[in-house]
Amino acid sequence: MNLKEAFRFQNKLQSLMEEAQSILGDDDNITRVQNTYLRRKVMKDFQDETTEEAPRTEYSQQITAVAEFLLYLLEEREKLTVAICRAKAGLDLPAGLDGQVSLNARRQDIARLLRHMAGLRSSEVVIPNGGTGYCFNNEGNQVSYHCDVKRVTTIHFDRNKIRKMCAALSRKADAVSAELDAVLITTQVDYTRPFDVNDTFAEAFGIFTGDGD
Structure with missing residues (x-):
């Protein structure tokens, strides 16, 4: 792949890692919660009832595999980063x-x-009633007044x-x-991607676990 494709796939790996971390970071995804309603304690003719809270993710039965997938993605990210670094090192660019x-x-x-x-542009405009001030009227009282303002703007360069x-x-x-x-x-990067850059998390995970098409 070339550098442009490598950077795109690097972003893809990062996106998949973030999704895996989101799954593993939610306690409701990695634990099983059962609630038993102890009805017989209050009503002897009743039976206790046990319910299980539904997981938030479709991967609730594959949590260990998701963790392994996350480490796999990290390894791929490291391989790709090293390959990109080597490719960039060979470029004839003064500043890299x-x-x-x-x-x-x-x-x-x-x-x-x-x-x-x-x-x-230099400009000159008159702003109607743009200025205010105070003066004394004929009765000696201080009053406010408004006046127009001529604004001249001149470029200084x-x-x-x-x-x-x-x-x-x-x-x-x-x-x-x-x-x-x-x-x-x-510029070519010596890296072979393990799945397509357009694959979804489910598709990439399926390829990793061997369940993909």
């Missing part, structure tokens, strides 16, 4: 794959900021330079993105 991905995310963030700056910076950074980010996409597709 993770470093390049992180750096390019910052480039894209800064490009969005510069694009916002480049879109700003060289827009042309900002535009050029934004364009250059965007080109760089796009080029690196294309390079990273190519790397993800062409």
Whole structure:
């Protein structure tokens, strides 16, 4: 598989592990609860009645197998992680794959900021009744009044330079993105997945236990 597929399967393994942990982490799934109603103690003609609480999961009869499956998934996650690490180590990227991905995310963030700056314009608007104040009227009483406000906004930077910076950074980010996409597709990872990435938990568990189709 290539790196892109490897990362996708890594996420799949994590998702399956979380589902297994959720099953095992619920005491109602891993214990059996029986309630016996001691009716004969209060009514000698009655019989005691025992009921069992229904489990929350369909895997209630396979809890030990689910635990084994969880450890199996962890082993597969370790194998895949090692294989991905080895594949990434052979890449000709100065900052490494993770470093390049992180750096390019910052480039894209800064490009969005510069694009916002480049879109700003100087402006002048009048805000009706936008200002308030106090004065004394003819009777000598202090009263409030409203007045219009002229708001002048002026950009405080060289827009042309900002535009050029934004364009250059965007080109760089796009080029690196294309390079990273190519790397993800062409770089091979020495790992064979034990089930399909689209398999459900039940399907993957069935393959593990030998009950799958």
